[in-house]
Amino acid sequence: MSATTAPATGDKDREETKTDPVSRWADERLGIYKGTKSLIRKVFPDHWSFLLGEIALFSFILILLSGVFLTLWFKPSMTEVEYHGSYYPLNGVSMSEAFASTLHISFDVRAGLLMRQVHHWAALIFIMAIMVHSLRIFFTGAFRKPREINWLIGFTLLVLGLLEGFAGYSLPDDLLSGTGLRIASGVVLAIPIVGTYLSYFLFGGDFPGTDFIPRLFTIHVLLVPALIVGLVTAHLILVFVQKHTQWAGPGKTNENVVGLPLMPVYMAKAGGFMFVIFGVVFLLAGLVQINPIWAYGPYVPDQISAGSQPDWYIGFLEGSLRMMPNWEWNLWGHTISFNVLIPSLIVPGILFTGYALWPFFEQWVTGDKREHHILDRPRNRPTRTAVGVAGMTFYGVLWLGGGNDLIATHFHLSVEALTWTFRVLVFLGPVIAFWCTKRIALGLQRRDKDKILHGRETGIIKVSLEGEFSEVHEPLSAGERFRLTAHEVQKPLELGPATDENGVPRPGGRGLKLRAKASKAMFSDNVETTVEEYKEIEAGHGHH
């Protein structure tokens, strides 16, 4: 029975490391040491801008926890009840159970209001953090190969976050959220061919019906959160597998990653940062009231209050709807509401699709198929940066337009004049922003070149023996010089002659020509500093 004999233990080198019984128990079943040995000391580069995604993650954890608390009392039902709770001003008022239970959470459940406010504040911060994080990725080119998939996952998370936020905002069935749903139903109705049917299926008949809030509840607490949790997990796994990007600097290359180890430094820093985010949200929730639904009252379809505003992240859609001219076509007995379709579906559709596909467009123009792990400084990619700022300006004007009524009342301006201003700005703003950004980026490139070649201005004025005044320039350290020159200066794509010496036309055709044009527009202005220029200047100084 050789199978039962214990294995020979002659080899001293293979002696087992002593581990505690619990870990051993787990390892024998899960192989935890094999699985984690390379993760424990995994290195993460450090930079403040890498924390933005963490803010999103940690606020999401807070949303999940506070959300579970709220579900213990919230009743997702549109059944009409008469309110008899602690909030006396609404005593005896007829309202949906959803609204009544939200009042109950706010006034009769201790810590209920706190958790509602934590949930709402954390949601606002969550979406803000996703947006700023994604802009960081965009402007530093962190979406480049091999991270395009993670870019798309992140983009999907942004869209899901917006959807989830709007769903949550709509659940309490207060006057403000009901008005939001009314607008959403109007948007659905405007969809050609299927809109009316879609609206009837969504709302279970006429708006508002009695089905929608229970349905939305399932979407809000089950479907979308499950998708978000799944995608966040995939997002983080990819960050681990592909390793984090880093900024150029001495010793930091495209082939390595320099930073501090996960255990203990990142455990402590990220864990600590999580609690800081929690702390900030709890202080906000304790001190600053948000979404006081009792002040709005229950939703009634024929009531509204002036100055109705959605949560901030829906503002751009609201503004888009507000500034759209009233175009509507009647064709062969059918109505096409461009006044609703364009601002609420087509404009955001183009904006978001363009954002999602930018990495692929850029890769097509550059033809660059290499992996990139060193971040771009935005100035070194002037066109990308300018496109990004133009997009932000477009979004920003739409967002401001969503508050045209409040701007008008606060600053005593005419709402019509404001709307017209926004109508013009929404086109003009991005163009100006693009132009300015590109000029600023190129200017910064030239300043870098100046620094590399002539050194840093010290502010020290020297008088020569002849009485000539000059400023002392201090040369950059080798590390700083490397940091400023580490990036590759992208050159525009050069097309050879249209036909070769045998008269055979160049392969590639129209697509290639288009690519060359885009490449020229994007890269022809880039400023390069060559080693030769540097040496020439140095040599010149030597001969003073």
Add this chain to the structure above:
Amino acid sequence: MSTDHLPESAGGPGHGTLTKDAAAEDPFKDPGLPEYRPRVTDLDTRAAKRAERQVALLFLIAFAGIIGSMVCYTFVSNTEIVRITGLGTVNANNLALGLCLGFAFLALGGGAIHWARTLMTDVDLVQQRHDMKSDPASTAEAVSEWKQGVADSGFTKYPLIRRSLLTAMLALPLPAVWLLRDLGPLPGTNLRHTLWTEGEKLVNPNTKKPLRAEDITVGTLAMANPEALYAPEVKEQGIYNNQLAKAAVLVVRLPKEALKGSEEQRKRQWDWSVDGIMAFSKICTHVGCPVALYEQQTHHMLCPCHQSTFDLSDDGRVIFGPAARSLPQLPIRVNENGELVAVSDFTQPVGPSFWERG
């Protein structure tokens, strides 16, 4: 002059500076990681002790906050309102809980970060990256294993199986949509009809009493709903809000000389009124918010959602904003008791546009 300041070979290679020779060859070369500079806490044990005490203090503050939150939960009033200058009012219990937990979390997080920054290692480690792409041997092995699997399955060998499977799989997602059919009824002509019918009384939504012509003077803005909305069966069927969302009207009284439309429009607008008392749909033709802001002098009606502005004296025409269609007017008359009643339903669908509207 600046050649005098070219870095000397003091640090040696790999310590943030280049040797003169290397710099001469390629001045933009990577000088390697800068030399590690220890922190005060690395050099001075007293500073390290002080940092230890600071971290511990922060963790103890967190502990106090956590316990404090439970004390506040139990003892601080949930009905008292506290006014905070600049921030408005909050409930006392909420404020106490938020402060306790907020500071507890901040202290906990601050403690951990302070610990990491002062006492944990800050020596940069370097790890190598590897291409995401599989190495050729793995690729070859995976491809051959996959091919073996495909060959073993006979997927390519039996086209009948392949095609029939694809057919079934293509059909599979369809029930996922089909089975949702009962989500709602078909729209039918629902969007074209409201509760208004011939003789239906306009009632005050608050008092549920019929509106009378003498109640409505020039300059008044009144709301009205059809009396049928308050029938018990409407509540029972749960369609109160649905009907209200279509039927709500606003009632104004305009002098005949205020009317602005074409002669034909003016005549119709007057005919559908009771001595200048006119009822318009309250539902915005843009996306369905109730229009509610009335400018008495100009007879302009503004929707607070997207600022569509309707001129009631000009047949409800849109004079500004994104709405494309006029506010529909409900034809009304007085009945034998002097009460305002509808002559018929609206003659066109109210509210937002939809594909079949025409």
